[in-house]
Amino acid sequence: MIRSKIAGIGHYVPEKAVSNNDLAGVMDTSDEWIQERTGIKERRYGKKHKETTSTMGARAAEIAIQRAGIEKEDVDFIIFATLSPDYYFPGCGVLMQRELGITKTEIGALDIRNQCSGFVYGLSIADQFIKSGMYKNILLVGAEMHSMGLEYSTKGRNVTVIFGDGAGAAIIQPTEEADKGVLTTKLHSDGTYAEKLAFINPGSHGGYHFDKMGEEIDFGYPDQEFGGIFITQQMIDNDMHYPNMEGQFVFKLAVQKFPEVIMEALNETGLQPSDINMLVPHQANLRISQFVQKRMGLRDDQVWNNIQKYGNTTAASIPIALCEAWEAGKVKDGDLVCLAAFGSGFTWGSALIRW
Numbered sequence: 104m105i106r107s108k109i110a111g112i113g114h115y116v117p118e119k120a121v122s123n124n125d126l127a128g129v130m131d132t133s134d135e136w137i138q139e140r141t142g143i144k145e146r147r148y149g150k151k152h153k154e155t156t157s158t159m160g161a162r163a164a165e166i167a168i169q170r171a172g173i174e175k176e177d178v179d180f181i182i183f184a185t186l187s188p189d190y191y192f193p194g195c196g197v198l199m200q201r202e203l204g205i206t207k208t209e210i211g212a213l214d215i216r217n218q219c220s221g222f223v224y225g226l227s228i229a230d231q232f233i234k235s236g237m238y239k240n241i242l243l244v245g246a247e248m249h250s251m252g253l254e255y256s257t258k259g260r261n262v263t264v265i266f267g268d269g270a271g272a273a274i275i276q277p278t279e280e281a282d283k284g285v286l287t288t289k290l291h292s293d294g295t296y297a298e299k300l301a302f303i304n305p306g307s308h309g310g311y312h313f314d315k316m317g318e319e320i321d322f323g324y325p326d327q328e329f330g331g332i333f334i335t336q337q338m339i340d341n342d343m344h345y346p347n348m349e350g351q352f353v354f355k356l357a358v359q360k361f362p363e364v365i366m367e368a369l370n371e372t373g374l375q376p377s378d379i380n381m382l383v384p385h386q387a388n389l390r391i392s393q394f395v396q397k398r399m400g401l402r403d404d405q406v407w408n409n410i411q412k413y414g415n416t417t418a419a420s421i422p423i424a425l426c427e428a429w430e431a432g433k434v435k436d437g438d439l440v441c442l443a444a445f446g447s448g449f450t451w452g453s454a455l456i457r458w
């Protein structure tokens with residue numbers, strides 16, 4: 104039986120560390136508030152105009168490729184997950200392909216959104232391609248350059264303080280080793296509350312969803328017969344071009360859905376929470392991870408958290424955390440690793456991997 108395995112993993116975080124006190128210099132917040140509510144002490148910001156989501160993805164990819172013992176030219180498919188792409192289009196997959204210098208092989212590149220659960224969704228897609236025999240070396244990347252699109256003012260503080268930049272990558276290969284590799288992936292979504300955690304402008308919505316919800320919001324669209332515009336002067340003047348989140352609403356759903364989707368994967372494979380050697384949850388908030396750990400009855404050494412150093416790096420958070428856990432020798436041959444994510448959409452998912 105062919106399964107897919109993670110043959111190499113890498114991560115990259117930019118050099119510049121931004122402390123909570125640094126942010127307190129530009130908005131009404133404090134180190135104490137941020138640490139108490141989120142666990143975050145600092146986050147990394149990419150080098151403006153020098154680093155991008157796709158270049159950081161490429162740096163993480165180079166490490167994963169080298170650790171998988173393959174050459175860049177051996178990669179036969181790219182999956183790139185991000186919510187902070189370099190361009191509206193084309194996506195980061197092709198930009199990273201160019202950055203890696205592997206355009207000659209003309210391999211396919213797929214961009215996926217799915218925000219915080221992007222890496223888990225990407226792993227599930229890669230898993231299907233590997234099991235079907237279509238590809239042998241899939242490069243899966245999750246990367247974010249949030250720092251270019253956050254609101255550095257008191258109005259945006261609830262969102263801005265939690266996000267950071269970084270990238271993680273994995274090479275997914277087939278394996279015929281008994282009981283090894285990806286055992287299962289579980290994917291879910293519910294678009295009912297899409298706007299509770301969203302970055303809506305620029306976009307092509309033209310106010311439609313808000314009209315339907317009975318919310319009268321003036322986006323400043325020009326009154327013209329044909330065409331429209333993705334972003335208006337009014338959006339810029341009124342700071343409507345930043346991410347928006349109802350934190351408590353997201354928090355309550357997250358602590359419900361994380362355990363649910365982890366248990367779904369465990370039940371399907373006949374395993375128990377106590378069988379998990381390492382749970383790598385999406386790093387959304389340390390309090391969410393601690394809540395999930397408690398609910399699942401897991402010990403501290405069964406859960407990997409690094410949000411303290413990097414904040415929430417969205418699609419990059421799981422591969423960065425998994426890579427750090429592996430580098431620290433906490434993910435070993437034969438270990439049961441569980442990945443789980445919940446985020447904007449809402450979308451959520453889990454994966455069980457026998458390492």
Ligand code: ACO
Binds near residue numbers: 132219262354357391
């Ligand atoms: N500094 C100081 N005060 C703040 C800050 C800040 N950075 N942010 C908010 N506050 C204030 C609020 O204005 C509010 O003040 P008020 O009581 O006077 O109105 C008070 O603190 C409480 O605000 P809440 O939003 O209720 O604070 P909460 O304890 O919920 O913490 C947080 C906010 C950290 C965002 C939390 O709700 C959370 O982590 N939610 C989940 C986030 C998440 O999981 N997102 C999903 C992943 S991201 C993705 O998918 C893209």
